[in-house]
Structures are given as C-alpha cells and as structure tokens.
Amino acid sequence: MNRIRLINKDQLLLITNFIDDNSDEFNYFKRIGWNIKNIESQFSKVNNYSLGYYKANNLVGLLIGDKIKNYQDYDLELHILFISKDLRRKKIATKLLNYVETNTIKFSNIFIEVAENNVDAISFYKKNNFVFLNFRHNYYKYNDKNIHAKCLIKKINHER
Numbered sequence: 001m002n003r004i005r006l007i008n009k010d011q012l013l014l015i016t017n018f019i020d021d022n023s024d025e026f027n028y029f030k031r032i033g034w035n036i037k038n039i040e041s042q043f044s045k046v047n048n049y050s051l052g053y054y055k056a057n058n059l060v061g062l063l064i065g066d067k068i069k070n071y072q073d074y075d076l077e078l079h080i081l082f083i084s085k086d087l088r089r090k091k092i093a094t095k096l097l098n099y100v101e102t103n104t105i106k107f108s109n110i111f112i113e114v115a116e117n118n119v120d121a122i123s124f125y126k127k128n129n130f131v132f133l134n135f136r137h138n139y140y141k142y143n144d145k146n147i148h149a150k151c152l153i154k155k156i157n158h159e160r
Contacts, residue, residue: 004099007052007062009043012036015052018059018084025085034080039064042079049076051099053083053092060084063096073108076100081112097128101156108156113149122150130154 007015016036019026042048042064053061064080083092100107113136114121130152137148 002053002055004051004053004096007043007050008048009040011052011059012040012043014059015039015062018062022082022084026082029080029082034064049105051096053096055087060087061092061096063100067105067107070108073106075109075111076107078110078112093124094128097154110154110156112152114152116148116150122152125152125154128154 019036019039043050045066047067049065049067051063052059053063061083062080063078066077066079068075068077081093081096083090097110100110110130111133112125112130114125116122116135131154133151133153135148136151137146
C-alpha cells in the first residue's frame with residue numbers, strides 16, 4: 001500500500017537510513033548543505049512542512065520545505081524533493097506535489113530554486129506547472145564554479 005504522511009524529527013532515524021540507502025544520489029543535496037544535521041534542524045523548525053512517500057511501509061520519497069504565512073493562506077518553500085532512484089519516473093514526486101495542493105493546509109504558492117544546469121529537475125517542474133520567476137545569480141557553487149539558481153513558482157488554484 002502506498003501512502004503519504006507528514007514527517008518530523010521523530011522519523012529522523014528512518015530518514016537517515018533512507019538517505020544512507022540512496023547516498024550516491026543524495027550527494028547533490030549534501031553538496032548544497034543538506035546533511036543529516038541540517039535536516040534535523042529543519043524538522044525542529046516551527047514552520048517545517050515535510051512529507052514522506054511510503055511504499056509497503058518503506059520510505060521511498062521525501063519532500064522537505066517551509067510553510068510560510070501569506071495573508072490568510074500559506075506558501076511552501078520547497079527545499080528538497082527526492083525519490084529513490086529505482087522508483088523515479090513513476091509519478092511519486094508528482095503525487096507529493098499534488099498532496100501539497102489538496103491537503104488541509106491551504107497553500108497559495110509553491111516556490112523552488114533549482115540550479116540552472118539541473119535540466120531534468122527544471123523539466124520536471126515545468127511539467128508540473130511551475131513557471132520561471134527569477135534568477136539568483138551565483139547562488140550555487142560546484143567545483144569552484146558559480147551556478148545561477150532558477151527560481152520557479154507554482155500558483156495553486158483552489159477553485160476546483
């Protein structure tokens with residue numbers, strides 16, 4: 001059975017094991033500062049909004065973000081959207097984003113920053129109705145090279 005549920009620091013061991021099991025693929029996030037200590041700190045924040053996608057009670061997908069008050073609604077600043085390599089292209093990431101749009105918290109927008117050379121991620125977000133908002137110049141640094149971040153936004157329509 002597949003299911004999505006909120007996750008917090010109580011599941012840190014489960015998340016640590018998930019990251020360890022996917023360490024080669026998760027290295028991208030580690031390079032931009034998302035090690036276990038940073039994730040633990042994220043889960044301690046009052047505005048943490050993180051989801052896990054479980055398949056047969058095994059964590060196979062992770063969404064980590066901040067819930068930010070926006071007038072009467074909230075925005076979601078998405079930090080990490082990560083799916084086990086062997087389960088990618090099976091719509092799990094899309095299901096996590098759809099959950100954000102339809103759960104009990106009323107989000108107005110979802111924001112994400114993506115390295116401009118991360119073509120696969122940018123393509124995924126465009127397929128999920130994110131649009132370009134602006135650049136953050138020299139936002140990332142890989143191998144002593146500065147890389148711009150593309151800031152993307154998805155406006156959520158609550159009138160369905």
